[in-house]
Amino acid sequence: MIDSLLLVFMLIATLGIGSQWIAWRFRLPAIVVMSIAGLLAGPIFHLINPEEDFGDLYRPFISIAVAIILFEGSLNLNFKEVRGLGKPVFRIVTFGAFLAWILGSLTAHYVAGMSWAVAFVIGGILIVTGPTVILPLLRQSKLKPTPAKILKWEGIIVDPFGALVALFAFEIIIFLSADGRDFTALLLFFLASIFAVFLGYLFGKGIGWMFEEGYIPEFLKSPVVFGTVIACFTIADEVKHETGLLAVTAMGITLANLGISSIKDMRHFKENISILLISTVFILLTASLTRETLLEVFRPEIIAFVILMLFVVRPLSIFLSTFGTDLSKQEKTLVGWIAPRGIVALTVASYFASVLADAGFEGASIVTPLTFALVFSTVVIHGFSIGWLAKKLGLSSEGKPxxxxxxxxxxxxxxxxxxxxxxxxxxxxxxxxxxxxxxxxxxxxxxxxxxxxxxxxxxxxxxxxxxxxxxxxxxxxxxxxxxxxxxxxxxxxxxxxxxxxxxxxxxxxxxxxxxxxxxxxxxxxxxxxxxxxxxxxxxxxxxxxxxxxxxxxxxxxxxxxxxxxxxxxxxxxxxxxxxxxxxxxxxxxxxxxxxxxxxxxxxxxxxxxxxxxxxxxx
CATH class of the missing domain: 3.40.50.720 (NAD(P)-binding Rossmann-like Domain)
Structure with a gap:
């Protein structure tokens, strides 16, 4: 075990960015390379244990990282760009996402043995595919326009909302499962949520106005956005825990729809900072896993959950949500198979795992291994099968650059x-x-x-x-x-x-x-x-x-x-x-x-x- 905290910082950053480079250089899924690096440094060789090394700083750092990652996702949601995407995309990101949440939650409860509260929270998180994993796969596989468009926009639109679905499910289930139902507590949560949305909107409008009026010089724009996201998250979270995620999502959506000229610069900033945070956080999470947690991945109920999510929940939600659209059977089959969960899903799941564990819910202990099993399985299986399946279904271009x-x-x-x-x-x-x-x-x-x-x-x-x-x-x-x-x-x-x-x-x-x-x-x-x-x-x-x-x-x-x-x-x-x-x-x-x-x-x-x-x- 490394005793120097400075060396731990260095190793985490080196492993994270190094994994991203190796993935780029050899055209591998980044999440797979980072998983291997984190597991080697943590539970296998015991070089680091970030949760112990960072102590009380571990959870706040993960929380802020999740906030910035969600802000990044929401910054892509420009409503003008979303309009006119077509009936299949609209159906998949609305009815399809809802079906995936319900079916995934039922599977988590009846197959993985989670309590209803934990099941509905994890079901909400796992509707997210996310652009960080799906876009590299699309670039690699050279799909034809229709399936590529559906998978791309599903990832972009649903990405910020998985955490919010989990958040509201968590609060409502807590209310319903309480012995003496306190409507005041539920009312306070919804009031705090309204405040968080308003706060995010206010921060977004304020930043946009200052950028447009020239009150912030170019060299300070990125640091100001970074600091404002942290402030927005912290204020809302101090008012009511977990609503900070809602606040930063509202802030990102507000900025995305202001039409300000600096939005391109902010997108470059958030992409750069997000890659750094994603790399660091993923190494932190995988290195903090114990051997016991890794062995839990191979529990029969977790394996059964992963299989059902791959072969039943995803295909069924896609086929039902696209019924009556002009998608061909081949397109439905491809879209129904490809749904790689990524770093956002694992990061948010780890965040809620600690919240659920603190609340004493049954099944919270297997949230992390279950999510890790699904994330790793989908990235590997879908990453290596998308090109082959697309060619078999006649949905691939010739693959030439x-x-x-x-x-x-x-x-x-x-x-x-x-x-x-x-x-x-x-x-x-x-x-x-x-x-x-x-x-x-x-x-x-x-x-x-x-x-x-x-x-x-x-x-x-x-x-x-x-x-x-x-x-x-x-x-x-x-x-x-x-x-x-x-x-x-x-x-x-x-x-x-x-x-x-x-x-x-x-x-x-x-x-x-x-x-x-x-x-x-x-x-x-x-x-x-x-x-x-x-x-x-x-x-x-x-x-x-x-x-x-x-x-x-x-x-x-x-x-x-x-x-x-x-x-x-x-x-x-x-x-x-x-x-x-x-x-x-x-x-x-x-x-x-x-x-x-x-x-x-x-x-x-x-x-x-x-x-x-x-x-x-x-």
């Missing part, structure tokens, strides 16, 4: 057309209908939007796309687009064209850490590429073989040829940049912009071959 091209012009449309011919998902976006007409005329997939608008992520499904290329005529705009989407795509997958020598907006010497990676070379800006296409340059696809390798290709190509990208046999795309050497092997495809003389020579050779064949046949 897609490309978003910002800016509709002769070059971008021609490149997009070629990529689509190679079965690579590609979309050209532009805020101008006139410019976008070029893409529509060529039959290229297009999207009319301002890519920097916060509404775009709801009007365009980003799931099929792994790369972004900004190719507008404005150099500064290209740099801004790339900088904005680095957190979403990663710095190595965001590209822009070189600054233009004549018609650009004179942006030079952009720092290499912003603006995205520069494609091709400094000489090949948009104006140069369009000029070459107008001069007869054509796009060519060259497949390398063992006989015709990369060296032969380099020797054979003309000096003016611009190598654009390499499509690997694994379907990964490597765009050519100034600092990247062309690396291709047999089976890889090289996409290039080739001078017309090369094509004329090819045509001349083919005609010559035909003449030779004719003369030999005669």
């Amino acid at each position: 897609g490309v978003i091209i910002v800016g509709s012009n002769r070059f971008s449309v021609s490149l997009a057309k070629l990529l689509e011919e190679l079965k690579i998902p590609t979309i050209v976006t532009d805020s101008s209908w006139e410019k976008l007409s070029k893409a529509r005329k060529e039959g290229v997939t297009s999207g009319h939007c301002e890519i920097l608008s916060e509404q775009t992520e709801y009007s365009i499904d980003f799931t099929p796309y792994d790369y972004l290329v900004s190719a507008t005529e404005f150099d500064s705009y290209n740099a801004l687009v790339c900088s904005t989407f680095v957190p979403d795509f990663g710095r190595n997958n965001v590209y822009r064209l070189s600054t233009q020598s004549h018609s650009g907006d004179a942006v030079e010497n952009i720092d290499h850490t912003i603006g995205g990676r520069v494609l091709f070379s400094k000489e090949d800006g948009l104006e140069d590429l369009i000029y070459k296409i107008n001069s007869g340059y054509v796009f060519r696809t060259t497949t390398l073989t063992k006989q015709y390798d990369i060296d032969a290709y380099k020797n054979d190509r003309e000096h003016q040829t611009i190598v654009l990208l390499v499509i690997k046999q694994s379907n990964q795309i490597e765009f050519v940049t100034e600092d990247l050497e062309i690396n291709a092997v047999a089976g890889d495809k090289i996409i290039s912009l080739t001078p017309p003389s090369k094509e004329f020579n090819k045509i001349r050779e083919k005609l010559s071959e035909r003449e030779t064949n004719k003369s030999e046949s005669n």
Whole structure:
């Protein structure tokens, strides 16, 4: 056991963020990696026991972390964006969530042996799938638009409400199970809940007003939001325990619907702080588990509960809630199977486990192992089965990484057309209908939007796309687009064209850490590429073989040829940049912009071959 509290802090942070990195690097579910790391550090090797190490600070830290995580989820609930999502989504997040709560609660009571109070609390918590687990799975599996949209929005909308359903269920069950029913206590709870909602609304409106009026400088916005969330949670929770969760949820929803320009910055802040907290809290929770708790996971009633939740409760709630909608049987089957519970579910369940245990309810001791068993099982099983099942049901795209091209012009449309011919998902976006007409005329997939608008992520499904290329005529705009989407795509997958020598907006010497990676070379800006296409340059696809390798290709190509990208046999795309050497092997495809003389020579050779064949046949 580590004696130094400072070393414990260091180990928890290192394990949490390190697990996230390993999950990203090797395309694994983050929650699985963090579970293994926490269990190794805690109950297996006994390096740390956070509950003992932190003492009285343990529960307050978990409570604040849960509050910030719920605030993050509620900040996604913009009612304007939710409208018009379609009948299946609406039915699933309302009637479907209610059915899942009732069926899950009945299963927890009759199968897992929990008391009614504990069963209805845990049933409410476990309706949550959550964007932190479902969005990475969607990106990985490349689902078709309809099932991807349903799973995505179910996670976003239901995420903040699982804890609130559990909260109200807890208070009402306490009232109903009391020997002498005190209506005053229930009335006080509802009054405290109204106060919490009003407090969250007031804090949200206040922060929004201060941001809009410029009373808070940019560098203080994130700290102010962070401090305000903690203050909102603490005040409400001091008035009535557990209502702090309701307050921060109301605050997040209020901010999400104010339409203020700083909402994008706050989303980036909450994503960053939420990842840090989720990583830390999950290591804290798993490391605090005892071996006895882990062994409880294998109790027959817990295993039976997990099996019924997987194969009965989820499919039944989806099939009943979507009855009469236009979803196909294949779509219902996929959505009815995929429901990975995540870190939010386990964190909130651990929070309520201590509350239920303090209240003396039967079954509170198995809340944590039961939730851990369901979370771990669903993440592993659904994470590794979603791609296979989607392909079997015909609901998967081909799985090739897609490309978003910002800016509709002769070059971008021609490149997009070629990529689509190679079965690579590609979309050209532009805020101008006139410019976008070029893409529509060529039959290229297009999207009319301002890519920097916060509404775009709801009007365009980003799931099929792994790369972004900004190719507008404005150099500064290209740099801004790339900088904005680095957190979403990663710095190595965001590209822009070189600054233009004549018609650009004179942006030079952009720092290499912003603006995205520069494609091709400094000489090949948009104006140069369009000029070459107008001069007869054509796009060519060259497949390398063992006989015709990369060296032969380099020797054979003309000096003016611009190598654009390499499509690997694994379907990964490597765009050519100034600092990247062309690396291709047999089976890889090289996409290039080739001078017309090369094509004329090819045509001349083919005609010559035909003449030779004719003369030999005669």
